[in-house]
Amino acid sequence: MSTSIVASYSSVGSAAEVLSFSEQVRPTPQKGEVVVRIHASGINPSDVKKRSGWGSTMPPAQPIVPHSDGAGVVECVGAGVPEHWVGRRVWVFNAQGAASYGGSGPEAGTAATYSCLPLSHVVPLPDNVSFEVGACLGIPARTAHYVTFCDGPVAGKTLLVQGGAGAVGELAVQFAVAAGATVITTVSSPEKAEVARAAGAHHIINRKTEDVVKCVRSIAPQGVDRIIEVDFGANAAIDAAVLKLGGQIASYSSPSDRTPAIPYYPLQFTNAHIRLAPIFMISEGDSLRGLADINFALSMGQLRPTIAATFALREIADAHEAVEAPKQPGNVVCLV
Template structure:
């Protein structure tokens, strides 16, 4: 089968290459998925570039990148019901702590990591559910129902932010989103009740004004380090900051006393490590929203397998309004 691999860290165009390898065979408890799409996420790009803190070389001699994907189960290992063959599925943790991810014609992985795709959901959307979808559902609903609450979603125009706005509104929350430029209109279209420019010098006051002077119970945060001062100012006592990113400031200085005297919970969300029961609940939230047709997953661009390097570069360039996918059936 055809697959994209890398063996050393470096620029996408330098290290990613298309090769032919033997198709995988499922081990006991595994399924083999014939892939249709592979999702490219910032974490995949950082892993290939070698920019994860403390990581100096790839964990395996040869890596097929990408953790997200969608396709059809084509074979099963011992202990897995043969009735799963032919099932449409989406994948989570495809390349997490494993050598071979979804940038290939097929993948074998534990049966539970291939989740049945609702009949009304496209393969394109399926390839976005693993990291962006689960992250958005977790940071919105991680403390339970949000009906009647106000959520601040920092960075509501990104893929996770867009899904978080949609999910929060579906859950009955009042949503204040931040963005900039064209991203502000994307937040409005997603259903945000108020959209603010995150570069405003008086952003904290604008957030409070938008919430009738009341502090915010839950903040979904894409840039934890950069925004911690604002978040600390507007968070309510016993509130939660659910942070899933901090790319612009990886070693933030925390205003500990103000956070302490509000008893703020800082929930650092790494979706790869969700415990089994919480992952099941998060998947249920996603599927319920999808089946109700209240959640759309916009796609910025789809690249053929041979253009995986360009797909990585598109993710690195940022300033996009949707996900980047690889159509693994096309060269």
């Protein structure tokens, strides 16, 4: 009988202290499920935050296998799943943790040899895309697609992508450029500027050394049509100052301030539309459109996530630390 090497944690804390390994029997797929032999497991900020106790310091009710995203090959299928899925290269999303954020999904993280998921969480991986890249798609690419297009087409519009070298921001830049938008983005270092430039950003602003509002207004005197926001708490005042009348802000995070103050009147007087984007809870229709567009962009070479580092699964603690204290821009992946 096949066995699975599984990384997990039973209490929250530092990666080196709480992550451990066990050997378990390979899961058996139930009706509508598939078992994926994981080859690459992507690590997102939400994964390390959950493990560290950012959302709650209470011990989990049962051991948690971390990581929502991954890629591999379908090993076997449950009842109701066509046999032609067996042997297919796939990428997977929402494998673990959606319930922690108010969404629905399995608790079958990808930091393991095998992961058992509903077929609805499994997507064919284009032949031209590596497992490592496939492991960087679930949260970053789906979020990037949603925040880029949730308020309609972007062709001919000017977008400000705050944090254009991040896992989501980089892909949002790529989506927007491919769709015909003019993209302004902010970064915090020359190294991140190179990532944003490679992604296709038309204008890059170093927020550490330049006046973001002044720079954006010099590029777009009437303001920007849309803003994709990585840190609403830190940037709300800037967003209000550069948004065009009737513009939209789509924010997917606020790490610097979990309960941010809102510059109400500056936003009101631009007739701003603010959308908060919980990727675990978007509609089925939005999700399916995103999956189709992501795979099309991958097949056309339009979506190219940067990978900063890869680690063996046994080095998962080091991998988590690399996400928490990055030495260079890009995604971190565990090879399984």
